[in-house]
Amino acid sequence: MADMLVKLYELPPLEPALTEQRAKGVLIRRGIAPEKHHVAAWVARHFSAFWASEVEVAFSRAPLTCFVALADDRLIGFACHDVTFKGFFGPTGVSEAARGRGTGHALLLASLHDLRALGYAYGVIGAVGPADFYKKAVNALDIPDSTPGPYAHLLRSSE
Numbered sequence: 001m002a003d004m005l006v007k008l009y010e011l012p013p014l015e016p017a018l019t020e021q022r023a024k025g026v027l028i029r030r031g032i033a034p035e036k037h038h039v040a041a042w043v044a045r046h047f048s049a050f051w052a053s054e055v056e057v058a059f060s061r062a063p064l065t066c067f068v069a070l071a072d073d074r075l076i077g078f079a080c081h082d083v084t085f086k087g088f089f090g091p092t093g094v095s096e097a098a099r100g101r102g103t104g105h106a107l108l109l110a111s112l113h114d115l116r117a118l119g120y121a122y123g124v125i126g127a128v129g130p131a132d133f134y135k136k137a138v139n140a141l142d143i144p145d146s147t148p149g150p151y152a153h154l155l156r157s158s159e
Contacts, residue, residue, distance in 0.1 A: 003146035004125040006089070006138050008116040017106040021069070026076065026098075028106045030114075031059060031066040039068060042075050043093070050154075051091040054083045067110045069094065069103045079107035081115050081123070085150055088126045089115065105137050112138060127151055 021028050031039055036059035044052035058066035058080040069077035077094035089111055094104045115123045125134055127149065134140035143149075 001127040001129060001147060002131070003143045003149050004128050004131065004134050004140040005143050006112060006123045006125060006134075006140045008112060008120055008123050011112055011116065011138060012109060014106075014109045014113045017102065017109050020102055021106045024101060025071055026101070026103055026106075027070045028067060028103075028110050029070070030110075031064050031068045031078075033059060033064070035059075035068070039066065039075060039078060043078060043091075046095060047091065047093050051093070054080055054091050057083045065111075065114065067107050067114070069098070069107055071098065077103050077107055079104075079111040081111045082118065085124070085126065087115065087120050087122065088124045090126050104133070108134075108137055 018028055036056065039059070040052045040055045043055050055066055055078065058064060061082065065082045066078060066080045068075060076098040077092075079089070079092035081089045089108070092104065092107055092111070094107070112123055124143070125140055128134060131140075131142070
């Protein structure tokens with residue numbers, strides 16, 4: 001999976017996406033420290049232990065670099081940035097039951113706007129899965145020859 005580049009100075013506005021989510025009963029906000037164990041456990045259960053580790057790092061930052069999506073006070077999605085590498089977006093995910101409602105898009109925008117607020121002009125979306133989604137959502141561009149990129153020698157076992 002290749003990496004993608006995003007011009008953070010040309011992002012779509014965030015507020016319409018947040019307003020749309022609120023109208024659907026979904027709150028997108030920055031996580032807070034006492035939620036770390038809940039979010040990390042949910043991510044491990046729904047996605048992977050690797051991603052849960054990255055969530056824990058996002059919760060150690062000040063300000064936190066993990067956004068959450070809540071419906072009826074229940075976690076349905078998350079998005080992190082500036083975790084494994086500076087200026088990188090990800091990991092991110094939405095529960096299967098909540099997909100297709102724009103929640104992933106709103107989380108993406110919240111996280112990328114936060115990267116911009118931190119002073120970055122460009123962001124990298126690492127090891128992209130749904131490239132077409134990112135192209136459409138934020139006009140992301142493929143980074144040539146970026147596979148396997150900085151994740152090439154990721155430790156896969158403690159054995």
